[in-house]
Amino acid sequence: MSSMEISLSGRVTAGGHHLTQRVYYEDTDFSGAVYHARYLHFMERARTDYLRCLGVEQSTLFQTSDEGLAFMVHRMEIDFRAPARMDDIITVVTVTEKAGGAKMILQQEIRRGEQILIAAKVVIAVVNRAGRPRRLPDALAKQFLA
Numbered sequence: 462m463s464s465m466e467i468s469l470s471g472r473v474t475a476g477g478h479h480l481t482q483r484v485y486y487e488d489t490d491f492s493g494a495v496y497h498a499r500y501l502h503f504m505e506r507a508r509t510d511y512l513r514c515l516g517v518e519q520s521t522l523f524q525t526s527d528e529g530l531a532f533m534v535h536r537m538e539i540d541f542r543a544p545a546r547m548d549d550i551i552t553v554v555t556v557t558e559k560a561g562g563a564k565m566i567l568q569q570e571i572r573r574g575e576q577i578l579i580a581a582k583v584v585i586a587v588v589n590r591a592g593r594p595r596r597l598p599d600a601l602a603k604q605f606l607a
Contacts, residue, residue: 469510471507471510471511471514473514473515476554477556477557477568478510478554478556479554480510480511481550482503482550482552482553483549483550483551484547484550488545489546493546494544495544500539500541503553504569504579504581504583507554507569508555508569508583511555515604515605517604519532523590528590529589530587530588530589531590532565532585532586532587532588533586533588533592534583535584535585535586536583537583538581539580539581540579540580540581541579542578542579542580543577543578544578545573545578551573552572553571553572554569554571554572555568555569557605557606560597560601560602561597562597563586563595563596563597565587565597565605566585567583567585568580568581569582569583
């Protein structure tokens, strides 16, 4: 993995995974504030890059594992606290609260500087190729909790 790819994927620290992004015109509504559904895109991208920073390739898990392994959002609770605006630099912080069994619970925040704009609890189901629940392998669970 090149240094450019690492920076594009964010970084993992003791405080979780941090992914910094700029808010573009396409992310906003007529008022210049981020359209509410775009926050889901920011958080999904952060979850994907969190996996990438842990050395996990989702396509490989799905294709090469004996029964396949994929992650699906099961439930999400979101608090919209303040809007992000066009040209803001935001950071999506992702922290694993639980990883084991057939689910993971992630806490995600979108921040502008130190200000929390969005706080979300995301429950992720671990499923096989057929979409049925399956256990998260212990080694992978440990990576998320490290």
